[in-house]
Amino acid sequence: MMETGWNLENSYATLPETFFTKQLPTPVSSPELRVFNHSLAASLGLKEDRAAVFAGNEIPKGADPLAQAYGGHQFGHFNMLGDGRAILLGEQVTPTDERVDIQLKGPGRTPYSRGGDGRAGLGPMLREYIISEGMYGLGIPTTRSLAVVTTGEPIYRQTKQEGAILTRVAASHLRVGTFQYASKFASVEELRALADYAIERHYPEGKSASNPYVFLLKEVIKRQAALIAKWQLVGFIHGVMNTDNMTISGETIDYGPCAFMDTYHPATVFSSIDTQGRYAYGNQPPIAGWNLARFAESLLPLLHDNQEESLKLAQDTIAEFPKLYYSHWLKGMRKKLGIFNEEEKDKALIEDLHNIMEKHRADFTNTFRGLTLDKEDHSPLCKATEFTQWKVRWQERLSRQTESKDSSYQLMRESNPAIIPRNHRVEEALSAAEQGDYSVMERLLEVLSNPYEYSDEQAKYATLPEPSDRPYRTFCGT
Numbered sequence: 001m002m003e004t005g006w007n008l009e010n011s012y013a014t015l016p017e018t019f020f021t022k023q024l025p026t027p028v029s030s031p032e033l034r035v036f037n038h039s040l041a042a043s044l045g046l047k048e049d050r051a052a053v054f055a056g057n058e059i060p061k062g063a064d065p066l067a068q069a070y071g072g073h074q075f076g077h078f079n080m081l082g083d084g085r086a087i088l089l090g091e092q093v094t095p096t097d098e099r100v101d102i103q104l105k106g107p108g109r110t111p112y113s114r115g116g117d118g119r120a121g122l123g124p125m126l127r128e129y130i131i132s133e134g135m136y137g138l139g140i141p142t143t144r145s146l147a148v149v150t151t152g153e154p155i156y157r158q159t160k161q162e163g164a165i166l167t168r169v170a171a172s173h174l175r176v177g178t179f180q181y182a183s184k185f186a187s188v189e190e191l192r193a194l195a196d197y198a199i200e201r202h203y204p205e206g207k208s209a210s211n212p213y214v215f216l217l218k219e220v221i222k223r224q225a226a227l228i229a230k231w232q233l234v235g236f237i238h239g240v241m242n243t244d245n246m247t248i249s250g251e252t253i254d255y256g257p258c259a260f261m262d263t264y265h266p267a268t269v270f271s272s273i274d275t276q277g278r279y280a281y282g283n284q285p286p287i288a289g290w291n292l293a294r295f296a297e298s299l300l301p302l303l304h305d306n307q308e309e310s311l312k313l314a315q316d317t318i319a320e321f322p323k324l325y326y327s328h329w330l331k332g333m334r335k336k337l338g339i340f341n342e343e344e345k346d347k348a349l350i351e352d353l354h355n356i357m358e359k360h361r362a363d364f365t366n367t368f369r370g371l372t373l374d375k376e377d378h379s380p381l382c383k384a385t386e387f388t389q390w391k392v393r394w395q396e397r398l399s400r401q402t403e404s405k406d407s408s409y410q411l412m413r414e415s416n417p418a419i420i421p422r423n424h425r426v427e428e429a430l431s432a433a434e435q436g437d438y439s440v441m442e443r444l445l446e447v448l449s450n451p452y453e454y455s456d457e458q459a460k461y462a463t464l465p466e467p468s469d470r471p472y473r474t475f476c477g478t
């Protein structure tokens, strides 16, 4: 028999039954492997690349498939949700002893499907593949994409689409919404079992902490503060920061209507359903704080035996989030500008740059790329006197540190991507793939795998779309 490398365990299934339902994928008629992540497979110890497995037609050895229960605030309103179109096959224990979830997205109906068909379309699954792998290349914690198979069965949304299944790899699929579900629908003992599981899996140092649940809350807040700062620093807009789309592990999850900002503006929104701009670029940090407050609320019964004490602990801990976020962001912005040490006036220098970018409708990525390469282009920004004056101030700032200019530019190269998954490039790759040509996508994935390389080929990917391509709109694709 061929050695496939599966080494699956099912620790999630040891949780109380309220947290999941055992569920097999629904077989599909003619699965075909379209994209496969060989380097990820190798790091997982997998030699498996059969379409039947990634389509859910064949269950790998050791898998005990299940759908997870969770809830979540969607655009501020709480709903019971759960894996309506996802099935966890199990947890792969890798050759380096890491434990990661292997989940099929789009494998058919589950008890949490509500009115949905449990299926996914090829376009949105390829999009998740490109953007999640792009985020990984950028060094941003994220779920990964292992494979996309087409099912041979159409799905019906606004239009008829080709059905597909994405295999997602994640540190876990525990979400803020999993804890909300526990706090609303389960007993305190079940909630405790979930929290203990999260600590064991993601924050094992917490087991010996004086208060493991306060420790858990603090650590999730820390990881999310670092994560959201990373998003802001590359202009990533998640698009649907509902509490079910925020992980306990600190990984970015659920690539639906997300997109990278081109023209800098804090109010930038791409998602067609986000009509109020709740999840606009500039709102992501406060929304993350709001989501984490929902997490803290869910943990209240565990934080302390006394209700008032519990509330105070939650409030004091959650109050740290904006400060933590801002310090990560400021540190990151200093790096993007080649600044090694700290001066109080840096905040004003950074803020002024943002205001100038906004005023002149500058491209976010290319502004930092231009500074890194010390190159000017024909953009309105580069022609603006205030930008020239700002650059003089910035150069003076660089002169006031002991590090050489060369090391500043080196730091900038490491901190400012030469390429991001630009919307028109992603669309171009998806259209070609939908016509059966995957080479455009493969090429894009290749350049996105090392965005700090500053290669000649990447320069081609830095060009902006024709103005007529705007405004860009994204759709959930559910």
Ligand code: AMP
Residues within 6 Å of the ligand: 081, 082, 083, 084, 085, 086, 112, 113, 114, 115, 116, 117, 118, 119, 120, 240, 244, 245, 254, 256, 476, 478
């Ligand atoms: P998402 O927008 O992907 O975060 O999904 C929100 C909720 O809707 C989750 O509970 C999903 O499982 C569910 N959902 C999304 N698409 C489908 C579908 N096609 N069939 C069943 N459930 C779905």
Ligand code: MG
Residues within 6 Å of the ligand: 244, 245, 254
């Ligand atoms: Mg979701």
